[in-house]
Structures are given as structure tokens and as C-alpha cells.
Amino acid sequence: PKDRAALFLVVGFGSLVEEEHERGIAHIIEHLGFSATKDYQNHEIVKFLESIGAPFGACQNAYTTFDRTVYTLHIPTDKEGLWGEALRVLREFAFFTRISEEDLEKERKVVLEEWRESRSAQGRLFEQYITALCRGSKWGERLPIGKEDVIRNVTAQTLRDFYSRYYHPARMALIAVGDFDGAAVVQSVKDLFGLAPEEIQPLSRTPMPPERPRHAVPDSDGVTVTSSTDRELSFAQGMVDCKRPKQDLKSVEHFRKRMTEDLFHKVLGTRLLKLTIEPKGPRNFFMVSTETGNPIPPLNTMNITMAPLPGRMRQAIRGIAEEIERVKRFGFHEAEVDRAKRTMLADYEQEYIERDQRPSESFAEEYVSYFLDDMPAPGIAQRAAVVATIMPSISSSDIANVAQDFHFGQNVVVKLATPPLSLWNPLYT
Numbered sequence: 240p241k242d243r244a245a246l247f248l249v250v251g252f253g254s255l256v257e258e259e260h261e262r263g264i265a266h267i268i269e270h271l272g273f274s275a276t277k278d279y280q281n282h283e284i285v286k287f288l289e290s291i292g293a294p295f296g297a298c299q300n301a302y303t304t305f306d307r308t309v310y311t312l313h314i315p316t317d318k319e320g321l322w323g324e325a326l327r328v329l330r331e332f333a334f335f336t337r338i339s340e341e342d343l344e345k346e347r348k349v350v351l352e353e354w355r356e357s358r359s360a361q362g363r364l365f366e367q368y369i370t371a372l373c374r375g376s377k378w379g380e381r382l383p384i385g386k387e388d389v390i391r392n393v394t395a396q397t398l399r400d401f402y403s404r405y406y407h408p409a410r411m412a413l414i415a416v417g418d419f420d421g422a423a424v425v426q427s428v429k430d431l432f433g434l435a436p437e438e439i440q441p442l443s444r445t446p447m448p449p450e451r452p453r454h455a456v457p458d459s460d461g462v463t464v465t466s467s468t469d470r471e472l473s474f475a476q477g478m479v480d481c482k483r484p485k486q487d488l489k490s491v492e493h494f495r496k497r498m499t500e501d502l503f504h505k506v507l508g509t510r511l512l513k514l515t516i517e518p519k520g521p522r523n524f525f526m527v528s529t530e531t532g533n534p535i536p537p538l539n540t541m542n543i544t545m546a547p548l549p550g551r552m553r554q555a556i557r558g559i560a561e562e563i564e565r566v567k568r569f570g571f572h573e574a575e576v577d578r579a580k581r582t583m584l585a586d587y588e589q590e591y592i593e594r595d596q597r598p599s600e601s602f603a604e605e606y607v608s609y610f611l612d613d614m615p616a617p618g619i620a621q622r623a624a625v626v627a628t629i630m631p632s633i634s635s636s637d638i639a640n641v642a643q644d645f646h647f648g649q650n651v652v653v654k655l656a657t658p659p660l661s662l663w664n665p666l667y668t
Contacts, residue, residue: 242317244417245599248329249607250308251410251451254383257401263350263385264398265405266303268336270346271398272310273300277335284328288312291321303383306451306536307611311600316419322427326413330431333411334439338402340395350390357384360471368654369534371465372480375457378535399442408436409448412610416599451611456482456537458650466655474525475547475657477556480532480540482650488614495629498583500531502633503641505579506571510562523547523555536612541644552655563645570639579638580630591623 254265273284288300293313301310310332314325356362366382373379413428436444459482487493511527525546532542547555590597597619608614617625 240596240599241418242315243599244314244316244415244419245603246312246314246325246329247412247414247600247603247607248310248332249412249414249610250310250333250406251306251412251611252405252449253304253306253308254381254385255305255377255452255454256405256449257381257385260389261393261397261401262381262389263354263383264389264393264401265308266353266383266385267343267346267350267390267393268338268398268402268406269301269303269308269310270350271338271342272332272336274342274346275337275339276331277337278327279331284331287324287328291315291318305378305381305383307607309607311603313600316417322419322424326427326431329413333406333408333432334434336402336406338395338398338442343393343395343398347390351387354384354387354390360469363469364467364476364654364656367465367467367656368478371463371654372482372534372538372540372652373456374459374463377452377454378456378537403442403444405449407444407448408432408434408439410451412606414603414606414610416602416606454537455484456535458482459652461649462647462651462653464653464655466657468657468659470659472656472658475549475552475655477543477545477547477552477656478652478654479543479556479559480534480652480654481542481645481647482652483539483541483644485533485537486531486539491625491629494615494625495633497531498626498629499633499637500641500644502576502579502583502638504529504531505583506575506638507562507566507642509575509579511559514558514562521551521554523551523558527555527559552657556653560647563642566639566642571635573635576635576638580633584626584630587623587626591619594619 252265254262257263257265274282276284279287291314293300300312301308310329312325312328314321316322362384369382370379413432415424415428436446436448486497488497507529511529515522515524515527525548527543527545530542530544532538532540534540534542543559545555545559602616605614605616609616
């Protein structure tokens with residue numbers, strides 16, 4: 240948008256590199272950046288954000304995941320001097336976050352409150368889901384929110400050691416998207432961020448940067464089922480994931496394969512919607528959908544998500560599996576495929592028409608994936624052109640063959656969650 244810009248500082252590490260006694264400190268360091276730095280004291284960065292009308296709050300200015308920490312600023316570009324200050328703030332996050340015992344004690348309460356909020360029903364379900372999906376790998380043992388006892392007791396020195404080790408200039412990127420003079424911004428970034436690792440004080444960095452971890456998720460035998468009850472749930476939920484390694488997306492052929500999968504989910508979704516609204520037999524679910532999921536970077540799962548009716552969990556799972564088996568045996572009708580193609584083409588055309596209104600942060604997130612995940616960032620115009628070119632070459636049999644990736648005999652993780660048995664929920668068992 241005119242006179243606006245999004246600035247992202249990307250750090251290539253998150254909770255995955257934490258040791259057992261450090262669980263949660265990547266997230267704590269993210270918080271401390273807004274508390275105090277070398278040049279900004281007593282939440283002056285927060286005051287700066289408020290003064291320019293930038294949004295500020297939980298997950299609005301930074302986030303920490305398994306393998307990255309990202310700081311974000313949304314600024315007006317028509318005010319003199321803001322560019323320089325915004326870039327200096329990001330440099331403070333990158334090199335000069337102050338981590339004293341006093342700073343840490345002030346921030347513990349905030350982080351503990353976020354930890355408590357993560358213990359909601361959906362938070363507990365997510366933890367159980369990731370643990371089951373990633374069993375046998377570090378991904379299932381390093382949730383970014385961390386552990387309560389670490390948040391309460393970790394020392395500032397432990398955080399300083401982590402910060403100086405992993406906030407390394409060779410493992411960071413500065414992303415700027417918006418309405419500005421690109422050459423001038425690039426020069427400003429070079430001037431402000433062009434420090435050698437050993438020149439960063441008081442917490443200098445080593446000349447050799449740390450390597451980003453590449454932990455794989457091991458195969459699982461047969462079907463792994465985890466189930467739980469939660470008093471905060473008002474209805475049952477189920478997820479089925481057929482695990483697959485991350486699928487490459489580096490060529491037109493790879494993009495064609497992903498588009499074929501998207502068309503499959505669109506056509507199958509229409510069939511499943513009919514089963515939800517106008518079932519031929521007993522109705523089994525409120526909601527059901529399928530997608531090519533990316534729950535963590537090394538996995539692209541074939542995912543089924545559902546909300547079954549009371550007492551219909553097994554019937555719901557069976558009904559979805561039967562529908563997928565029907566596609567494997569008999570494929571899709573040409574009319575179904577044509578409708579899905581027209582809908583998808585219309586979506587890409589609409590995206591192209593509205594390309595100038597697309598928020599800058601959505602482009603910035605693409606560049607985050609380009610930097611950290613080796614994912615392409617082709618831009619809206621090029622993506623729309625590729626879609627229009629390759630869409631006619633995708634046949635109904637190509638789309639139906641995607642059903643073969645739903646292997647229900649190996650590498651399957653099923654997560655079921657229900658409200659507890661009670662007078663109000665007598666059938667959710």
C-alpha cells in the first residue's frame with residue numbers, strides 16, 4: 240500500500256536448538272528485545288511503535304517458532320526520519336538486546352502468562368498432536384512456548400550465551416517490502432548492519448556461525464492413535480495425517496504437482512461438503528476438510544480434519560476413508576474437475592487484479608520462506624502466468640491419483656479429542 244512498509248528481521252533459529260535446561264528461552268529473548276537494548280531503555284521501543292501508530296501486542300511484532308525468530312515492524316514511509324529509526328530498532332534486536340537479571344525478572348511474568356494461555360484446550364491439543372506426529376525426533380520435544388520451570392528459573396547468563404551464539408549476522412536476514420526508494424534502503428541496511436561478528440559488543444559473536452539443525456522425522460509403524468478428553472472442549476475433533484517428507488517446490492514441475500494436489504483437495508472437499516449437508520445415510524460430521532499440510536518444516540502431510548457428530552467418530556473416519564477409496568478406484572468426473580479448475584483460475588485472477596492491494600507483510604513472509612526454507616518467491620504476476628499455462632495440462636486422472644498419497648497402513652498419525660462423558664455430553668466417548 241502507498242506510504243507504508245513492512246520490515247522483518249529474520250533470525251534462523253528458534254526453540255529447536257535449545258537444550259533441556261533452555262526450553263523456552265528463544266521466546267524469552269524475543270520478549271526482552273522490546274524491554275531494553277543498548278540504546279533503548281525501559282520499553283522505549285514500545286513507545287516508539289505507539290508513537291507511529293504501529294500495532295503492538297502478542298504475536299503482532301514478533302514470533303518464535305521451532306526454527307526461526309522473526310521481528311516485524313509496520314511503518315509509514317511518508318514521515319521524515321522514521322526509516323532510520325525503524326532500522327536502528329531492528330539492529331538493536333539483532334545485536335544489542337540487553338539481558339540483565341533485572342530485565343529478565345520483569346519479563347518472566349509476561350512470558351509465564353503466555354505459557355498459561357497456551358494451556359488452553361486448543362494449546363493442549365496442539366502439543367499432543369505435534370508430540371504424536373514427531374515422535375522419535377526433537378521436533379516433538381521442543382515446543383517454542385517452553386517449560387514452566389525453565390521460564391521461572393533460567394538465569395540471564397544462560398540467555399546471554401544463547402543470544403550471542405545464535406543471533407549471528409551470517410544467519411539473519413533483513414526484509415523490507417513497501418512503498419520506498421529501494422536503493423536508499425539497501426544502502427542504509429548495509430551501513431547499519433555491516434558489523435563483523437567480533438565487533439558486536441558487549442556480546443560478541445564467533446567468526447564461524449552456527450549451523451541450522453536439520454532434524455528429520457522418523458517413519459512410524461502402522462497407525463499411531465492418540466486420544467484425549469478435555470473439559471474445555473465443547474465438541475469432538477479428529478485429525479488424520481499421512482506423513483510424507485517435505486515436497487520440493489523449486490521448479491515448474493514441482494509447482495504443477497502442488498497445484499494438482501490443491502485441485503484434488505478442492506474436488507474432494509466438494510464431495511465431502513455434500514456428505515455433510517445432504518448425506519445419503521446418517522449424518523456423521525459437522526465439518527470435514529483435507530489439505531496438503533505443513534505442520535513443521537520437514538513434513539508435508541496429507542491431512543484430514545473433522546468435527547464429528549456426537550457418537551459418530553468411527554463412522555466419520557470410515558466415511559471419509561471410503562470416499563478417498565472411491566476416488567482411488569473410480570477417479571473424478573470431468574465436470575467436477577472442470578468446476579474446480581474454474582474456481583482456482585478465478586482465485587488466481589482475483590489475486591492478480593488486486594495485487595496492488597496485497598498487504599506488504601504477505602510478501603515479506605514469502606521472503607522469510609525463501610531465506611530459511613529454500614522456497615520460491617515468484618510474485619503474483621509470474622505465479623498467475625504459470626497457473627494459466629499449466630492448468631490445462633492437468634488431467635482428471637492426474638488429480639485422482641493424488642488419492643494414492645493417502646496411505647492408511649503406514650506412517651499414519653490419528654489424533655482424537657473429545658469432551659468428557661457427562662450429562663451434557665453423554666455420547667462423546
